[in-house]
Every structure is written in structure tokens, then in C-alpha cells.
Amino acid sequence: MPNELRGACLFGQSGGPTAVINASACGVFQTALALPQITRVLGAAHGIRGVLDDVIYDIGQEDPIDLELLMNTPSSELGSCRYKLKDPDVDDTDFRRILEIFKKYDVRYFFYNGGNDSMDTCEKVSRYMARAGWECRIMGVPKTIDNDLWGTDHCPGFGSAAKYIATSCMEVSKDSSVYNIGQATVIEIMGRHAGWLAGASVLASAAGSGPDLIYLPEVDFDMEKFLADVERVYKEKGNVLVAVSEGIHDADGKLIAEAEVSATDGFGHAQLGGLAVRLAQAIKARLHIKVRGIELSLLQRCGAHLASKTDLEEAYLAGKAAVEAAVAGETGKMVAFERIDDNNSYSVRVKLIPLDSVANLESKVPVDWIVPEGNYVKEEFINYALPLIQGEPERPVINSLPRYSRLKKIHA
Amino acid sequence: MPNELRGACLFGQSGGPTAVINASACGVFQTALALPQITRVLGAAHGIRGVLDDVIYDIGQEDPIDLELLMNTPSSELGSCRYKLKDPDVDDTDFRRILEIFKKYDVRYFFYNGGNDSMDTCEKVSRYMARAGWECRIMGVPKTIDNDLWGTDHCPGFGSAAKYIATSCMEVSKDSSVYNIGQATVIEIMGRHAGWLAGASVLASAAGSGPDLIYLPEVDFDMEKFLADVERVYKEKGNVLVAVSEGIHDADGKLIAEAEVSATDGFGHAQLGGLAVRLAQAIKARLHIKVRGIELSLLQRCGAHLASKTDLEEAYLAGKAAVEAAVAGETGKMVAFERIDDNNSYSVRVKLIPLDSVANLESKVPVDWIVPEGNYVKEEFINYALPLIQGEPERPVINSLPRYSRLKKIHA
Numbered sequence: 001m002p003n004e005l006r007g008a009c010l011f012g013q014s015g016g017p018t019a020v021i022n023a024s025a026c027g028v029f030q031t032a033l034a035l036p037q038i039t040r041v042l043g044a045a046h047g048i049r050g051v052l053d054d055v056i057y058d059i060g061q062e063d064p065i066d067l068e069l070l071m072n073t074p075s076s077e078l079g080s081c082r083y084k085l086k087d088p089d090v091d092d093t094d095f096r097r098i099l100e101i102f103k104k105y106d107v108r109y110f111f112y113n114g115g116n117d118s119m120d121t122c123e124k125v126s127r128y129m130a131r132a133g134w135e136c137r138i139m140g141v142p143k144t145i146d147n148d149l150w151g152t153d154h155c156p157g158f159g160s161a162a163k164y165i166a167t168s169c170m171e172v173s174k175d176s177s178v179y180n181i182g183q184a185t186v187i188e189i190m191g192r193h194a195g196w197l198a199g200a201s202v203l204a205s206a207a208g209s210g211p212d213l214i215y216l217p218e219v220d221f222d223m224e225k226f227l228a229d230v231e232r233v234y235k236e237k238g239n240v241l242v243a244v245s246e247g248i249h250d251a252d253g254k255l256i257a258e259a260e261v262s263a264t265d266g267f268g269h270a271q272l273g274g275l276a277v278r279l280a281q282a283i284k285a286r287l288h289i290k291v292r293g294i295e296l297s298l299l300q301r302c303g304a305h306l307a308s309k310t311d312l313e314e315a316y317l318a319g320k321a322a323v324e325a326a327v328a329g330e331t332g333k334m335v336a337f338e339r340i341d342d343n344n345s346y347s348v349r350v351k352l353i354p355l356d357s358v359a360n361l362e363s364k365v366p367v368d369w370i371v372p373e374g375n376y377v378k379e380e381f382i383n384y385a386l387p388l389i390q391g392e393p394e395r396p397v398i399n400s401l402p403r404y405s406r407l408k409k410i411h412a
Numbered sequence: 413m414p415n416e417l418r419g420a421c422l423f424g425q426s427g428g429p430t431a432v433i434n435a436s437a438c439g440v441f442q443t444a445l446a447l448p449q450i451t452r453v454l455g456a457a458h459g460i461r462g463v464l465d466d467v468i469y470d471i472g473q474e475d476p477i478d479l480e481l482l483m484n485t486p487s488s489e490l491g492s493c494r495y496k497l498k499d500p501d502v503d504d505t506d507f508r509r510i511l512e513i514f515k516k517y518d519v520r521y522f523f524y525n526g527g528n529d530s531m532d533t534c535e536k537v538s539r540y541m542a543r544a545g546w547e548c549r550i551m552g553v554p555k556t557i558d559n560d561l562w563g564t565d566h567c568p569g570f571g572s573a574a575k576y577i578a579t580s581c582m583e584v585s586k587d588s589s590v591y592n593i594g595q596a597t598v599i600e601i602m603g604r605h606a607g608w609l610a611g612a613s614v615l616a617s618a619a620g621s622g623p624d625l626i627y628l629p630e631v632d633f634d635m636e637k638f639l640a641d642v643e644r645v646y647k648e649k650g651n652v653l654v655a656v657s658e659g660i661h662d663a664d665g666k667l668i669a670e671a672e673v674s675a676t677d678g679f680g681h682a683q684l685g686g687l688a689v690r691l692a693q694a695i696k697a698r699l700h701i702k703v704r705g706i707e708l709s710l711l712q713r714c715g716a717h718l719a720s721k722t723d724l725e726e727a728y729l730a731g732k733a734a735v736e737a738a739v740a741g742e743t744g745k746m747v748a749f750e751r752i753d754d755n756n757s758y759s760v761r762v763k764l765i766p767l768d769s770v771a772n773l774e775s776k777v778p779v780d781w782i783v784p785e786g787n788y789v790k791e792e793f794i795n796y797a798l799p800l801i802q803g804e805p806e807r808p809v810i811n812s813l814p815r816y817s818r819l820k821k822i823h824a
Contacts, residue, residue: 079591174486179494208818209816294710294711390812400720401579
């Protein structure tokens with residue numbers, strides 16, 4: 001039985017925000033506030049930056065209603081950062097400062113909510129504290145819309161972004177096929193290295209109106225093949241809707257979004273409009289049809305009004321499980337989900353995996369879930385993603401607009 | 413008492429789609445199907461194009477469930493067009509064809525759902541039929557997200573687009589202010605000549621997280637003033653969110669989206685990314701800060717999942733009222749809404765206005781609803797727009813994705 005460890009808990013958010021990242025914060029805060037071992041519940045402004053800068057909020061002074069409203073508030077309410085810690089063996093300046101702050105507030109529990117880079121931060125802090133002899137239990141709480149975190153079936157944030165993408169693709173599919181003159185529409189979806197989000201657009205097609213063609217970064221992109229695909233569908237249907245991941249690249253690994261392509265194939269120079277507009281222009285130059293490029297941009301990662309209830313509850317559970325495991329003696333682990341495949345009914349169980357087995361690894365869409373032509377995803381993807389977007393959470397509104405949490409953010 | 417007119421009714425959709433245009437179709441179809449004077453309910457594919465091409469659907473053969481689901485299906489389910497009829501006094505070719513089709517199907521009621529141009533079509537058809545001696549009652553059903561239709565307090569389609577814009581601005585405001593390094597974000601909103609949609613972003617700010625600066629086409633846009641505004645807000649807050657109408661223009665009337673600006677002020681050449689990206693780049697070149705341009709594009713006009721119940725019900729009512737008025741003897745009119753200002757509780761009454769008083773006129777945001785600096789809108793705008801976004805309709809879903817209408821579209 002582990003020794004009981006009493007002290008403050010400190011929570012931070014890191015990396016790109018999601019629609020449900022604050023649900024994990026809610027899970028951490030509500031669970032920690034109720035546990036006698038945790039003497040004080042603290043939140044770091046802008047993740048590890050707030051620790052380094054000593055900008056620490058006293059969560060115990062927040063109104064419980066606003067803590068509850070974190071469930072429905074998108075983006076990182078405490079602020080986020082993209083600060084990468086050095087290796088403590090090379091330069092321990094930051095770590096000495098973190099230790100100083102941990103001692104100042106008697107931080108014995110540290111929870112860090114983020115993706116790959118954040119688990120790396122978590123792992124380094126964990127390693128340093130062990131070496132420095134400061135007893136502190138450190139747990140990673142997973143988060144990323146990209147769904148590329150290693151060691152978990154899926155990641156909180158993905159389900160809600162996938163639902164936003166699928167719903168938006170359904171709507172755009174309806175809108176972009178309305179005229180008697182056809183149109184090619186290209187939707188650009190986030191995901192630099194993994195195609196989980198772009199793949200989620202297939203859920204729209206499965207529901208009756210979605211993309212005809214889907215391109216993921218797991219497969220090399222060939223412009224000639226792409227234009228031939230578009231032409232074929234356009235000739236068949238009179239309209240074509242394409243979903244592409246921002247990370248698609250050619251066989252040499254060069255991003256299509258950054259490719260210098262000659263003017264003859266429809267690309268201009270020094271364009272700023274991003275991949276969707278570039279591909280739309282390439283189609284226009286070749287096929288001489290009406291085109292439109294749409295970038296889902298930040299909208300897809302902050303679309304809390306379309307959050308998946310499943311995702312929201314799992315995000316809360318991830319925070320809660322991290323606190324409970326730490327208080328029970330665990331440290332140096334990340335909360336992960338294992339899918340229980342039980343007669344087609346979806347459920348998950350929480351597991352804990354060592355931080356050093358997660359940090360900096362990427363989970364990608366299995367190549368055998370992509371059709372051989374590289375322009376669509378298979379049934380396996382639908383079976384994987386559909387359970388993750390299920391359920392409509394309650395959405396508190398005032399005057400039919402969201403009522404977000406308003407934390408007081410009182411300095412500790 | 414008007415003579416009773418028996419015969420078929422024909423309905424068509426025209427112009428840009430909206431989230432609720434099919435609710436007007438539902439209002440027309442359900443009302444017409446129940447009236448004994450109307451012998452047959454028909455729908456034209458792609459508006460007046462379907463009349464000219466004789467592509468006419470028999471709505472009486474549709475499943476009532478799918479007619480009901482039109483309430484929740486975005487975009488123009490029958491298809492739309494942007495076909496402008498000539499003046500019948502100059503060239504009556506199209507009108508002779510329309511008369512031929514009206515005679516073929518015994519069309520005695522014609523309902524046309526659209527914006528300014530569509531009311532012009534409606535007015536011309538009405539004028540021609542009267543002259544040709546074909547007894548036919550013709551009514552316009554208003555529709556446009558732009559809200560620029562003359563003679564009505566507001567227009568079906570606007571409230572839902574406004575709600576989508578306000579909600580999305582709230583979410584983007586949360587997402588774009590999350591890092592400890594500041595960012596300028598520019599959101600581009602539809603509206604070529606009228607700023608109603610861009611103005612609706614103020615509802616986000618009124619709800620606690622929205623744009624700091626709003627620019628409408630009703631006021632000349634000055635790049636130097638704009639950059640100074642952005643700099644001031646950024647220095648105050650560390651972040652800045654800007655909402656702009658796609659139609660903003662300089663004092664000479666030249667669209668900023670099409671301006672050729674020298675490279676020194678941050679614009680490149682032959683850019684394709686649209687206004688938001690151009691303005692973001694101009695900010696970056698001047699202030700050397702992180703920027704992002706977001707174009708709401710088609711998403712804002714087909715966002716049925718965020719439809720306003722008020723808007724949806726009024727869209728239905730517009731269709732229903734058009735049919736009822738025509739059967740009661742009216743013709744050559746457009747359905748319009750008059751707001752009843754009764755102790756701050758919102759309600760509307762239907763009125764009918766002559767088509768020739770509407771066609772080709774534009775309703776714009778009153779200039780005294782815009783602040784003197786031209787970079788925000790006043791309380792009057794909020795009071796006007798807020799009632800129009802109210803209420804969350806039931807949204808039929810299957811697997812948490814929308815269940816849209818699936819019309820059989822059987823040719824008449």
C-alpha cells in the first residue's frame with residue numbers, strides 16, 4: 001500500500017486547444033477538491049510557462065458553477081503554451097525553477113494536459129523531480145484533436161472535432177451541389193502528420209452527404225492522380241467534394257501546401273490562401289469548372305456547440321482518473337483508453353501507460369484502412385470513429401448563445 | 413370576395429441557399445397539399461431553370477416524413493439557380509416558354525423563394541402572365557442570409573446565419589487568445605453590399621467573447637485607420653479579433669478583397685486566399701505579430717445545426733402565408749415581416765408588399781447603428797438582431813449526425 005502523500009495539486013494545459021480540454025480540467029478540479037489528501041488545488045496559467053513565471057491560480061476560490069461550466073467551454077481556459085523544455089541532463093535551468101515553485105506551493109501532485117510534446121514535458125519533470133528527491137506524483141492527461149497520441153485507442157478532443165468535421169461536411173455537401181452549374185469544392189482539415197481528422201469526413205458520406213474523395217498524409221499525394229480522380233467524379237456526378245488533410249505531401253515528403261508548382265498547372269506564386277485554395281485553383285486550371293476552397297481552420301477544434309457527449313465524458317474521466325490514480329500512488333504515467341469490443345456496443349476502460357513510452361511518438365491511421373487508390377477510407381475507419389462522436393451534451397445558453405465559464409483566476 | 417381559382421401550384425428556390433430555405437418549401441408544400449383549391453403541388457428543379465427545362469417534380473408523391481424533414485435540411489433541396497430573366501418587353505422568349513409550361517401543368521399558383529434577383533424574376537413573370545391573360549397568382553417568398561431584402565423588417569435565413577456567426581465568433585475568440593504569445597485573427601463574413609451578417613458578430617461580444625473590431629461595407633474602409641485600430645487593441649489586450657464583411661471597400665468603392673496594394677504594406681501579388689488572409693498579412697507586415705485569417709465561407713449559410721428556432725418558424729410561416737394569401741386572391745406580392753415592438757417582447761406580423769416595390773432594392777445597416785469611428789456597431793444593432801437568433805429547434809439525428817430529407821423527386 002503506497003504511503004499517503006499530502007500536498008497541493010497543480011494542473012496545467014498545453015498545446016493546441018480542443019472543444020473538450022476544459023472538461024478534463026473540470027475532472028481534475030472537481031475530483032481533487034473532494035480529496036482530503038489534496039490540500040490545495042492550483043492551476044497554472046499557460047501551462048508550464050505559468051509555473052516558470054509563477055502565475056498560479058487558486059482553483060479553490062472559484063465558483064463551483066463556473067467550474068462545472070468548464071464542461072461546455074471550448075479552448076484552454078487557463079491558457080496554453082507551446083514551450084518545449086530542454087533535456088534536464090543538458091540544461092536544468094527551467095527544472096530548478098519548477099522545483100522552486102513546487103516547493104513554494106508544496107506541489108505534490110502535478111497533472112499536465114496535452115498531446116505528444118506535453119507528455120514529453122511531463123516525463124522530463126517527472127524524471128527531474130525523482131532525481132531531485134522532491135516527492136511528487138506526476139500524471140499526463142491526454143488531449144489532442146489530431147488523435148495521434150501513442151498508446152491510447154483514441155484521444156479526448158478527437159471525437160468532438162470529428163463530429164464538427166462530419167456535420168460541416170454534410171452541410172457543405174448540401175450547399176455546394178445546389179446549382180445546375182457544377183462545382184468542385186475542397187475542404188482542408190487539420191492534421192499535419194496523421195489523417196484521423198480528415199478521415200472523419202467519411203462519416204458525413206456514410207450519413208448520406210459528404211466528400212467523394214478523401215486524402216490523408218499517410219499516403220503520398222500525386223497531383224496528376226488527384227486531378228484525374230476529381231475529373232472522373234465530376235463527370236459522373238456533376239459536382240465533386242474533396243476532403244484533404246493539411247499534411248498531404250508528395251512522394252519526397254514535401255508538403256503540397258508549400259509546394260512551388262509551375263503556373264501552368266494552376267498554381268500562382270507566393271499564395272497565402274492555404275492548401276484548399278491551391279488545390280481548388282489547380283482543379284480550375286485543369287478542368288475549367290467553378291471551384292471553392294474551404295479551410296475549417298480553428299473552427300474545427302473549438303466547435304464546442306457540436307461536442308460529442310462521449311468525448312466530453314471521456315475527457316472528464318481522463319482528468320478524474322489521473323487524480324485518483326496519483327492519490328492511490330501512481331506517478332510517471334499517462335491516462336489512456338482501451339476499447340472494449342463487446343458485441344458492437346462501444347465502451348472503454350482506463351489504463352495507465354508509462355510517460356516515457358508515449359512521449360514524442362505518433363499514432364497514425366493504419367494504411368490498410370485507406371483504399372488502395374489512396375483517395376478514400378474504408379469501413380474500418382467508420383467503425384472506429386462513429387462511436388466517438390455519439391451523444392449531444394446539455395449546452396447551457398443565455399439568449400441562445402453559449403454560457404461559458406468565467407473563472408475569477410485569483411492568484412495563489 | 414375573390415373568385416376561387418383552382419389549379420396546380422408550382423414552387424421554386426432561387427439564389428444562394430440558406431439553413432432554413434427548405435423550411436419555407438415545407439410551409440408551401442404542407443399548406444398547399446391541404447387546400448382543395450390546389451389540385452397538384454409541384455416543385456421546379458433549380459428554380460426558374462427547371463421551369464424552362466421542364467424538370468418538374470410531383471411533391472404529392474413525396475413521403476410526408478421527408479417533407480417534414482425539410483425543416484432541418486440546409487440548402488435548396490430542389491436545387492437553385494442564378495438565372496436572370498430578360499425584360500419581357502425586350503425579349504419574351506423565356507416567358508413564352510414559361511407560359512407553355514404553366515399551361516402544360518395548369519399552373520395557377522406560382523411561388524418563388526429567393527432574394528432581390530428572385531423577386532425581380534417573380535415580378536417579371538407576374539407582369540407577363542397578366543398581359544398574356546393566363547390567370548395565375550404569383551407570390552414571392554423572401555429568403556437571404558444577407559438580410560438585404562427591401563420592405564421587410566428582416567429576412568428568413570438571416571437569423572440562423574447570424575446565430576452561426578455569433579457562436580463561431582465566440583468559439584474562435586476563445587481559441588485565438590489562448591497562448592501567452594498574442595495573435596491577431598481576422599474573420600471574413602459574407603455580405604457584399606450590406607453588413608448585417610458581419611454586424612451579427614457583435615452578438616458574440618455582447619455574450620462575453622467576440623470581436624474587438626467590426627467593419628461593415630456601409631462605411632468606407634481605410635487601411636491605415638484599420639492598422640492603427642488593430643495596433644491599439646493589441647497593445648491593450650495582447651490579442652485582437654477582427655470581424656470584416658467581405659464587401660468592405662475604400663472611399664472610391666474599390667473592394668479591399670480585390671485591391672492591388674504595394675508589397676510594402678504587406679500585400680503580396682495574385683493572392684487567392686481572400687480578404688481575411690490579405691488583412692491578416694497586412695497586420696503581420698505592420699505589427700510583426702502572429703496572425704490568422706479565417707473565412708466562414710459556405711459554412712455560415714448552411715449551418716442548419718445552429719439554426720434559430722425563431723428564424724426556422726418564420727421561414728415556414730413565410731411559405732405558408734404566401735400560399736394562403738394567393739388562395740385568398742392575392743397576387744404580385746411578397747410576404748414580408750413587420751416587427752411589433754411591444755414592451756421588449758419580440759413578435760412579428762406578416763404583411764404583403766407589391767413585388768415591384770421590392771425587386772432590386774437593397775436594405776442596408778443604418779449608418780447611425782455604426783460607431784463614428786466605423787469600427788464597431790452600436791446597441792441598436794444588438795437589440796435588432798438578438799431576437800432573431802433565439803431558440804433551439806429539434807434536430808433529428810441518426811448516430812449523432814443530421815437526418816436530412818430525402819425527396820424522391822418524381823417527375824410530374
